[in-house]
Amino acid sequence: MDLTAFAESVGASDPVTVSGAGTRGGPMPDARCVAAPSGIVEFEPAEMTVRCGAGTTVNELLSTLAEAGQSLALPAGGTVGGALACGRSDVYRLGRGPVRDTLLQARYVGAQGQVVKAGGQTVKNVSGFDLCRLLVGSFGTLGFLGEVILRTRPRPAVSRWFATTDADPFALLGSLYRPASLLWDGETTWVCLEGHAEDVEAQAGSVSGAREVHGPPTLPVGSRRSVAPTSLRSLTGTFVAEIGVGVVHHGEPTPTGTAVSTEVRLLHGQIKGLFDPTGRLNPGLDVLDVLGTTGGMS
Numbered sequence: 001m002d003l004t005a006f007a008e009s010v011g012a013s014d015p016v017t018v019s020g021a022g023t024r025g026g027p028m029p030d031a032r033c034v035a036a037p038s039g040i041v042e043f044e045p046a047e048m049t050v051r052c053g054a055g056t057t058v059n060e061l062l063s064t065l066a067e068a069g070q071s072l073a074l075p076a077g078g079t080v081g082g083a084l085a086c087g088r089s090d091v092y093r094l095g096r097g098p099v100r101d102t103l104l105q106a107r108y109v110g111a112q113g114q115v116v117k118a119g120g121q122t123v124k125n126v127s128g129f130d131l132c133r134l135l136v137g138s139f140g141t142l143g144f145l146g147e148v149i150l151r152t153r154p155r156p157a158v159s160r161w162f163a164t165t166d167a168d169p170f171a172l173l174g175s176l177y178r179p180a181s182l183l184w185d186g187e188t189t190w191v192c193l194e195g196h197a198e199d200v201e202a203q204a205g206s207v208s209g210a211r212e213v214h215g216p217p218t219l220p221v222g223s224r225r226s227v228a229p230t231s232l233r234s235l236t237g238t239f240v241a242e243i244g245v246g247v248v249h250h251g252e253p254t255p256t257g258t259a260v261s262t263e264v265r266l267l268h269g270q271i272k273g274l275f276d277p278t279g280r281l282n283p284g285l286d287v288l289d290v291l292g293t294t295g296g297m298s
């Protein structure tokens with residue numbers, strides 16, 4: 001994909017922001033707005049990779065991949081670039097993996113308006129710093145993604161959700177074969193099982209009191225926090241915990257006093273300074289503040 005026009009639109013001097021489908025909401029930086037190119041360039045089912053413009057919608061990508069029995073671990077709804085920039089995995093992260101593992105290669109436009117390539121088509125081809133992992137979750141403050149190569153995964157034959165109040169979710173994590181999702185609100189456990197129909201049926205049969213449900217519960221939206229797996233058992237209040245992942249969706253906002261350490265803020269500022277010395281990319285957007293209010297990336 002030719003990124004010349006995209007690089008020219010980003011330019012090299014004035015403040016600029018990039019937008020995908022705009023699903024994240026919240027205030028946009030006060031700057032000229034550009035959009036990444038869209039379109040699927042190359043899908044190689046045998047290699048389990050797909051190359052596309054970062055402006056491609058995740059839904060379009062998913063429907064193309066589905067024709068070849070494949071999928072990928074990006075949350076649906078927005079664009080590929082937006083999903084990668086937010087780095088927010090959905091509740092299927094336990095089985096399908098985190099968003100950051102999806103990005104194999106990125107060609108992005110840096111603060112000087114130059115096109116930069118990061119990563120490689122296969123993991124073993126990559127040497128040096130893992131820039132792709134740095135770009136995921138950077139909210140477009142280090143560079144604007146133009147074209148990406150993503151890792152695809154097999155699409156499960158069936159995907160079914162079950163709920164039970166009779167089972168210990170922590171025991172299920174050890175006894176079930178790679179559940180796609182395991183959620184717990186202190187009383188009810190929800191589990192998503194994926195794979196071949198007979199295997200899913202057999203696994204479901206091993207879950208005490210399991211009844212089939214339409215999908216995951218509605219997640220509380222007060223705050224989203226990552227916690228140590230060992231502290232999950234002692235959670236209180238209104239919550240839904242992602243067992244095996246450590247992300248907890250709380251009904252209550254993040255308590256005050258959970259600020260990012262000075263060291264992390266300093267390191268973060270140094271990285272931003274190296275990539276974007278004049279602060280022209282998504283000006284005013286502080287990733288640490290965004291992560292602080294939306295519960296981090298995972």
Ligand SMILES: Cc1cc2nc3c(=O)[nH]c(=O)nc-3n(C[C@H](O)[C@H](O)[C@H](O)COP(=O)(O)OP(=O)(O)OC[C@H]3O[C@@H](n4cnc5c(N)ncnc54)[C@H](O)[C@@H]3O)c2cc1C
Pocket residue numbers: 017018019020021022023024025036054055075076077078079080081082083084085086087088089090091139140141143144145146282294
């Ligand atoms: C269940 C669920 C809940 C979620 N809730 C939230 C939430 O509360 N808050 C949240 O922040 N995210 C949330 N997300 C993350 C979600 O992934 C994003 O909202 C969505 O994927 C963004 O896509 P978009 O195209 O709409 O991006 P936009 O909303 O258009 O942009 C989002 C961010 O990405 C940057 N961006 C867009 N395109 C590019 C590009 N090409 N290169 C570099 N940067 C780019 C933008 O500048 C902006 O900072 C949630 C995801 C899931 C699965």
